[in-house]
Amino acid sequence: MEKEIAIVGGGPGGLTLARLLQLKGINVKVYERDYSKEARVQGAIVDLHFDSGLKVIEAADLMDAFKANYMPGADKYRMIDHNGNILTDEQGQDSELGFGNQHFRPEIDRGALRNLLIDALLPDTVVWDSQFVNMVQVNNIWELQFKNGTTATADIVIGAEGYRSKIRTYLTDIKAQYSGATIIQGEIENPEKECPEINTLVNNANLIVMGIGKTIAVQPRGDGGLTFYASSLYPENWIETSGIDFNNSEEVYAYLAKHHEGWDPIFFTLFKSCTHFTPRPLDYFPLNQHWEAQPNLTLIGDAAHLMPPSGEGVNTAMLDALDLSECLTSPKFQTTQAAIAAYEKRMLARAAILGKEALEGIKDFASPSEESVKKFTQLFNQNG
Numbered sequence: 001m002e003k004e005i006a007i008v009g010g011g012p013g014g015l016t017l018a019r020l021l022q023l024k025g026i027n028v029k030v031y032e033r034d035y036s037k038e039a040r041v042q043g044a045i046v047d048l049h050f051d052s053g054l055k056v057i058e059a060a061d062l063m064d065a066f067k068a069n070y071m072p073g074a075d076k077y078r079m080i081d082h083n084g085n086i087l088t089d090e091q092g093q094d095s096e097l098g099f100g101n102q103h104f105r106p107e108i109d110r111g112a113l114r115n116l117l118i119d120a121l122l123p124d125t126v127v128w129d130s131q132f133v134n135m136v137q138v139n140n141i142w143e144l145q146f147k148n149g150t151t152a153t154a155d156i157v158i159g160a161e162g163y164r165s166k167i168r169t170y171l172t173d174i175k176a177q178y179s180g181a182t183i184i185q186g187e188i189e190n191p192e193k194e195c196p197e198i199n200t201l202v203n204n205a206n207l208i209v210m211g212i213g214k215t216i217a218v219q220p221r222g223d224g225g226l227t228f229y230a231s232s233l234y235p236e237n238w239i240e241t242s243g244i245d246f247n248n249s250e251e252v253y254a255y256l257a258k259h260h261e262g263w264d265p266i267f268f269t270l271f272k273s274c275t276h277f278t279p280r281p282l283d284y285f286p287l288n289q290h291w292e293a294q295p296n297l298t299l300i301g302d303a304a305h306l307m308p309p310s311g312e313g314v315n316t317a318m319l320d321a322l323d324l325s326e327c328l329t330s331p332k333f334q335t336t337q338a339a340i341a342a343y344e345k346r347m348l349a350r351a352a353i354l355g356k357e358a359l360e361g362i363k364d365f366a367s368p369s370e371e372s373v374k375k376f377t378q379l380f381n382q383n384g
């Protein structure tokens with residue numbers, strides 16, 4: 001109870017862990033690279049699941065805050081083909097689903113989720129502008145160093161800084177591998193004006209465009225903007241070898257327009273409306289990874305088990321936070337090493353199952369065949 005815990009990374013995993021530990025009276029700080037709470041847009045929406053994200057929100061005593069911030073109706077899916085024809089549509093359908101139903105997956109803007117977690121923490125829990133660079137152990141105390149020259153100490157360090165985690169390198173040298181799929185992510189600030197047709201199709205919910213060999217997912221952001229993810233299969237290191245300057249929106253537009261040749265013009269308007277693109281090769285950590293449990297160091301979320309997007313990443317990071325907070329504060333364990341070992345066993349086993357599913361699904365999703373378009377359409381019609 002008297003140990004000080006440093007969480008490196010204030011994403012959904014790290015902030016949830018801080019909240020859960022503070023509820024148990026633990027002394028905790030979160031060291032976050034961003035300059036401030038408002039430093040960057042957090043991305044589009046994320047859906048929380050009954051047996052993971054929502055269960056953790058409940059355990060963190062934040063369900064009222066979640067209900068006040070989620071985006072009703074945004075969990076609906078509309079799927080169209082490359083001509084803009086509707087394949088399947090949950091919008092307009094009366095849904096019986098609601099809180100308490102295990103199939104209900106309410107969506108929340110990532111920024112709103114982050115804010116509600118931060119607002120639940122004790123003042124000054126998050127130390128902004130703290131980009132972790134390295135740490136050393138002196139007499140069982142970790143001394144952490146940050147890029148801005150500041151330092152901190154802690155008894156236990158938790159790496160929650162996502163897929164490029166540096167804390168991870170103090171536990172294992174197992175590296176990420178490439179899944180074969182890459183996403184080009186785009187942000188549209190004013191879709192009502194810039195790409196009204198797509199904006200109407202999105203209608204504040206999820207739009208999936210299924211083409212043979214390529215897909216586009218478009219999601220609303222809480223601030224009225226849109227985020228899209230254009231996915232396909234590409235060779236490893238394609239971003240470096242493609243010759244495309246991803247900071248030059250004209251070049252990226254030209255590539256996307258050629259790649260989607262023959263598609264309905266509404267998609268070219270979508271690409272043209274975007275001034276900022278981010279290429280994301282989808283990497284993953286091996287499913288059978290293992291390391292020796294340490295007495296004062298562990299990982300949660302993407303830092304521990306990066307996997308291709310499958311709708312589980314945020315949910316699993318939050319579940320890791322719950323499991324770790326319970327293990328670290330349970331009287332069942334005589335030592336923190338035993339508590340961390342029990343947590344890691346559970347976390348790695350879960351991640352291996354989810355990671356396998358994500359890997360199996362990503363090629364189908366990023367580069368569907370006619371067969372897989374049919375499969376997805378059937379799946380959505382069944383669930384709808």
Ligand SMILES: Cc1cc2nc3c(=O)[nH]c(=O)nc-3n(C[C@H](O)[C@H](O)[C@H](O)COP(=O)(O)OP(=O)(O)OC[C@H]3O[C@@H](n4cnc5c(N)ncnc54)[C@H](O)[C@@H]3O)c2cc1C
Nearest residue numbers: 009011012013033131132161162301302311312313314315
């Ligand atoms: C295109 C795409 C779509 C996705 N869609 C979904 C979805 O619909 N549902 C879902 O559940 N998951 C989704 N995911 C996965 C999800 O985003 C991640 O699994 C989740 O964000 C992991 O949470 P985290 O807290 O572990 O790490 P992160 O969210 O990556 O947070 C890490 C934090 O650490 C900070 N940081 C980084 N480096 C340092 C450093 N050196 N020092 C200090 N701080 C640092 C970062 O600024 C950040 O705030 C998607 C992923 C991608 C790529």
